[in-house]
Amino acid sequence: MxxxxxxxxxxxxxxxxxxxxxxxxxxxxxxxxxxxxxxxxxxxxxxxxxxxxxxxxxxxxxxxxxxxxxxxxxxxxxxxxxxxxxxxxxxxxxxxxxxxxxxxVPEPLLTPAESRDLHRLVSALERGGGAASPYASVLPSLYRRAVGPVGPVPDHDVRSIREAVAHLEQVLQGADGVPPLLVLVHGLAEHAEGDTAAAVRDWARRFAERSGVDPARLAGPERPALPWGLAPDESAQAGTYLTVECRHDGAGTDSLMVTAWLQKGTDPGITLRSDDEPLPRALLPVLLGELLADDPEVVNRDDPDLVIEFVLPRGLFGFAFDQLAITVDGLERRLGVDYPVVLRSLDRLRRGALHHHWRRKWTRLRDASQDGEVCWVGTPGEFDNQWLYARLLQPSASVLAMAFPPWGDTPEPVDELWVGLQAGTPVIAWCRREEPSDHLVKQVTALLATDPMTLPHRLLDLRRQAALNGPGEHPGLDLALLFDDADRIPEPYQRLRPPT
Missing domain, CATH: 1.10.533 (Death Domain, Fas)
Structure with a gap:
């Protein structure tokens, strides 16, 4: 391999x-x-x-x-x-x-003219820089204030204004809607002197006007300063992830193109397997077992907890990845009983036009998960696609639940899963049983209606309970979960997102 x-x-x-x-x-x-x-x-x-x-x-x-x-x-x-x-x-x-x-390619934060002007100002500010630069001591705190709770958090202290600008020029806005670059430039203006200070303030004012940002919001004393390497939202950013992208190896084959990488929070990822060669689908459990039991990057990780994400195109969502049987040192177990296993949409990650609704819906779910509502679809075609799309666009509609598995693997006809992805729905769950009982439907509805942000780990508990009790009327082994965290887009797809 x-x-x-x-x-x-x-x-x-x-x-x-x-x-x-x-x-x-x-x-x-x-x-x-x-x-x-x-x-x-x-x-x-x-x-x-x-x-x-x-x-x-x-x-x-x-x-x-x-x-x-x-x-x-x-x-x-x-x-x-x-x-x-x-x-x-x-x-x-x-x-x-x-x-x-x-x-x-995501739209850049700055227009070419704004970028030119800013880089000229950076050169003026850093003239005579190095250790003698008047910004050397204040730049790290200015950067942390600008970053606030969104990052990006570099793996070292920023050493120059140019480096700080390079980090933040790719970040569209912070959690409070203010571009961190704008906060940084405003802070630099407070420490600049003479004509340069006036020019920096004027640049910040013009960019704020174009961005629709009230200048009063730029000082941001309440924006938390975080030590480098600490993820601000532990529920969304922290943790270690084994992310596995699977794609069809052409039409009519039962092989997959598989890429796997390990990523801690938003740190740079480490590729564990590239998709140089197709992998027969039957060998996917073997590959996963090798990664989990033998790969030194995975075995020697600092965080004992590990979430496994499968990044999939539409045509693979019907496959029960959480039920894959892996064998470690002779002991066979289901993957979803060992680890939280969630699915993610490759199509949405790659389609920039779908990111806006997704980001908006995820932010609301993250900040007010107690207000989320479950949109339940009992049978395929129960609702007109346009009605379902409009329903899922409602701010409170955070979770789409389907009593049946998705089937659509081509653009036409559209199924409920694809409607949910288009509407930006960050959490989509479905029952793999073709005809779940009323009791099972009530169990799933209750599960999804309670704190959706903790679903991956609560579903892990349910899968373990189901393994103890047997399938029966237990949802643990029959429920698939798409959990698309828009705050933690896997690093290889960062280029595909609108900068955030």
Whole structure:
């Protein structure tokens, strides 16, 4: 079995990079070196800085190198698309490129002009920097105040304003709705002097106006300062996760493309298995047993608790992953009896347009879980899809429960699970029995209506009880749980989310 131990970098995978490159290559001028060089010059003017990348004689390789450089520079992909838009506006290839960029690359927090101005101000603030910089002693506390309860929390103290800005330029807003970058810049203005201080305050004022943020909210003395490495919301962020992505290996096969990585809270992830080779579905329990019992990263983790997440496309939700039988040192047990096992939607993680409702619904569930309501669907097609979608968009509708398993593995026709994902529903549960009894329905409804945020661990307890008592009328072995924590998007998909 092919395995690699490396830090997950969160960049687009090769397939998505290829989609971007192919879309850019559809633009006529991108296929010619001379006009491509002109586009790069215009892009650098837009960014306000040089964009280094390796050049190649082969056109495809040169465009691929340019795209990879843009992906590592905040806002560069959108800026390049903007340059092309001015020249090729309205063309069919341009429309296609815009669609691919919108799907794969989150909108940057700052416009190119705002980013240029900010980086010029950063250079002015850091002039004569290093240990002698007047910001060296106050920058860590300013950063922590800006970050508040959302992160990102680096694995070291920030050492420069430029580094702090680089962290926060990718974060759209904090839990209180204020972009942490704006709080940081406002704090820097308080310590700046002369014309630079005035320019920094003016930048913060203009950005606040565009963002619709009341300047009075920027001081934020109540924003908690957290030590590096401490996750602010332990219910959502803390813990250790073994995340396993499974995808079909093409049509008509019973093999899966499997990637597995270990991640503690929001720390960088460690890839345990890459999807270089398809894995027969029957060998998935063997792989899981090896990871859990033999992989040194998993075995030697600091946190004894471990949540297992399966990231799945629609067509795999009908498979009972929590009931997989793993064997460790000769003893067989169900995976869902050993660990909390939850499912996550690969389609929603990859579809940026679905993130807005999801983020909004999750935030409400997290902050007011006692007010959540369960939307129960007893039979397939019981409700019109448009009615169900509108019902699930209601703020109080936090959980979708289905008395039947999902079946949809293609875009058409739409099933209830896909309606729930589109509506942003963060918690979706279903019974794998085709015809659950009224008693079982009441048990499941009561389970889901009580503190949805603790569902993964409460369901673990139920699965253990069911293993003791036998299936019968116990929901433990028949209930599947999709639990999509929008505060803890697995690191490889960070690139696919609107920055948060």
């Amino acid at each position: 092919t395995r690699r131990h490396r830090t997950v970098n969160g960049s687009l995978d090769l397939a998505d990079q290829e989609r971007l490159v192919t879309a850019f290559m559809q633009i006529d001028g991108m296929r010619r070196r001379r006009t491509r060089d002109l586009y790069v010059t215009l892009l650098e003017d837009e960014l306000g800085r040089h964009l280094p990348f390796d050049r190649h004689e082969e056109e495809l390789h040169d465009v691929w190198s340019l795209v990879r450089a843009c992906l590592t520079t905040t806002g560069a992909i959108h800026a390049l698309a903007g340059v092309l838009e001015r020249i090729h506006r309205g063309s069919t290839p341009m429309t296609g490129l815009n669609a691919v960029v919108a799907e794969l």
